[in-house]
Amino acid sequence: MARMSAGLLIHRTRAGALEVLLVHPGGPFWAKKDDGAWSIPKGEYAEGEDPLAVAKRELEEETGLSVDGAFVKLEPIRQRSGKVVTAFAIEADVDASRITSNTFEMEWPPRSGRKQHFPEVDRAAWFAIGDARVKLLASQVPLLDQLTRAR
Secondary structure, rough: OOOOOEEEEEEEEOOOOOEEEEEEEEEEEOOOOOOOOOOOOEEEEEOOOHHHHHHHHHHHHHOOOOOOOEEEOOOOOOOOOOEEEEEEEEEEEOOOOHHHOOOEEEEOOOOOOEEEEEEEEEEEEEEEHHHHHEEEEEHHOOOOOOOHOOO
C-alpha cells in the first residue's frame, strides 16, 4: 500500500493576484535547495485517520499556525516517491514570518556520532502562482492547477 500524506494548500488574494503559502523543509539536506524544494504543509497518516484532521495537525506542527473555514478537498496526487497526497484548499491570510516548527533529530555530519536537532520546516512564504510553480516540488504543481480551476 502506498504511503499517504495530507496537507493544506492555503491561499489568499492580494492586489487581485492569487498567492499560496509554501513551506521549505529544514535540515542540512535542503539548506541550499530552493527552486523545486518547497511544499505545501503536509504529513503522513495511517489508514483510517481523517485526512483533513491530519492536514490541520501537520500545519500546526510544522508552522505553529492554524486555520479554519471552508476546506475544499482537491483530487489526490502521487509524488515521485509513490506517496499519495490528499490536499485541502483553504482561503486564509496568515503571517508567514511568524512560523515555529517542531524539530527532528539526526546524526550530522554523517558518521560523526553527533546528534543535532533541525526544524522540520525552516521557513514559510507567500508566492504568486507563477513563482509557486517554480518553487514547489514538481509533483505538487498539479495542486496549483486544481486550485486555479476551482476559483
